[in-house]
Amino acid sequence: MAICVRHKRCWLCGQPLGKYQVFVIGSMCAVNRISAEPPSHRECALYAVQACPFLTQPKMRRNEVDMPLESTQPAGLMLKRNPGVTLLWTTLRYFPFKAGKGVLFNVGDPERVEWFCEGRPATRxxxxxxxxxxxxxxxAQAERDGPDALTELAQMHSKAMELVPS
Known part of the structure; x- marks a missing residue:
């Protein structure tokens, strides 16, 4: 991950990124605009949403069996669910930031969004x-964080709803 971030490389193929960077995210990441993974090329991201079992099968669960001993949980609050849809979030800029012992990514403003379900364009x-x-x-997390967090979440939700296909 450090190499991808430092050298602006694709999270999937490792080659240099161009002008546009594409995040492969779930629906809640579209709300909070945060990802635990760096961006990719659009072609690599398209491959992921069409080939990855977790992204193409909404009932698929994360495989946490036989994880390497040195593996760690991603930074931030991970929702351990399969969102059923995946979003390709194309942006010109993103912003890594420290979160606990790890790094998260503010995905920046979208230039383009593409929703997928089961490897095909998702329906509304x-x-x-x-x-x-x-x-x-x-x-529920925002409620624990207080009224300001609830207000901010409602605003973010409203903004994300503008990205839903018609």
Missing amino acids: AEVLASIDSGYPLLR
Whole structure:
């Protein structure tokens, strides 16, 4: 990850990134605009949403069996669920920042968004179902953080809803 960030390389193939960077994120990352993984090339991201079992099978669970002993949890609050849809978030800029012992990425403003489900373009209903099922998890965290966090989350949710396909 450090090499990808320091040298602006694709998270999937390791080659240099161009002008645009694409984050492969779930619906709640579209709300909070945070990712635990650095960006990729669009072609690499498209391959991921069409080939990765976790991204193409909404009922798939994360495989945490036989994880290397040196593996660590990603920074931030990871929602351990399959969101059912995946978003390719194309941006010109992103901003890494320290979070605990790790790094997270503010994904910047989108130049383009593409929603996928089961390796194909997602329907509006699929995207809304994913947002509706994940939002209570973010809301519960915001409730613990207080009224200002709830207000900010509501604003972020409203902004994310503008990205839902028609």
